[in-house]
Amino acid sequence: MTVMLGEDAIWNALSTIADPEIPVVNIVEMGIVREVHLDGDTVTVTMTPTFSGCPALHVMRDDISRTVRSLGLSPRVETVLSPPWSTDWITSEAKGKLEKYGIAPPAPASGTLITLDEDLVRCPKCGSFDTTVKNTFGPTLCKTIHVCNACKEPFEAFKSL
Known part of the structure; x- marks a missing residue:
């Protein structure tokens, strides 16, 4: 059959x-x-x-x-590489999973390529926006390393692109 x-x-x-x-x-x-x-x-x-x-x-x-x-x-x-992948293609469900995993999900993309300007990033552990970028290149090209000034925990954040 x-x-x-x-x-x-x-x-x-x-x-x-x-x-x-x-x-x-x-x-x-x-x-x-x-x-x-x-x-x-x-x-x-x-x-x-x-x-x-x-x-x-x-x-x-x-x-x-x-x-x-x-x-x-x-x-x-x-x-296919064109159009290039965008963080806007990540579903809201996946963004929630990233946050629960300890990775700050990306903000909506600005329509430009990666910028090194600091975006307001919310700590996935405590929810504070009082965070600081420690390294613009994390363990993968699409992430940065941050530290939360409120809970003092380091975390990764997805770059918006």
Whole structure:
């Protein structure tokens, strides 16, 4: 018996793939997966990494291919860089997960590339806006390191882009 899968089922399967660098969110809710197209038994997944030089790009491509194959379909993964990924593509659910994980979610993007201007960043631990940037480059290119002056805890914050 052949089971016909629709694109919704494929999107649901892709939403089980954790972001390789932030495992509490998945690649769909991070806005990395942009399109899914089903043509017969071939699925074309279009993705945009958070940065063109993302070190986890191959991991995400492999995870997408493996997930599509697990559905009995043939994967084709395309990476597109234009328009570039934006933090505005992160779902509100994912922003909540980031905050619970201890990463300040990004503010709405200004429509420009990353700026090093200090944005008002709320501490994900105590909620205070009395925070200071300690390093504009965190453990990944898309994050900064802050310290909360109220609770004294260090935390990461997503750059808005």
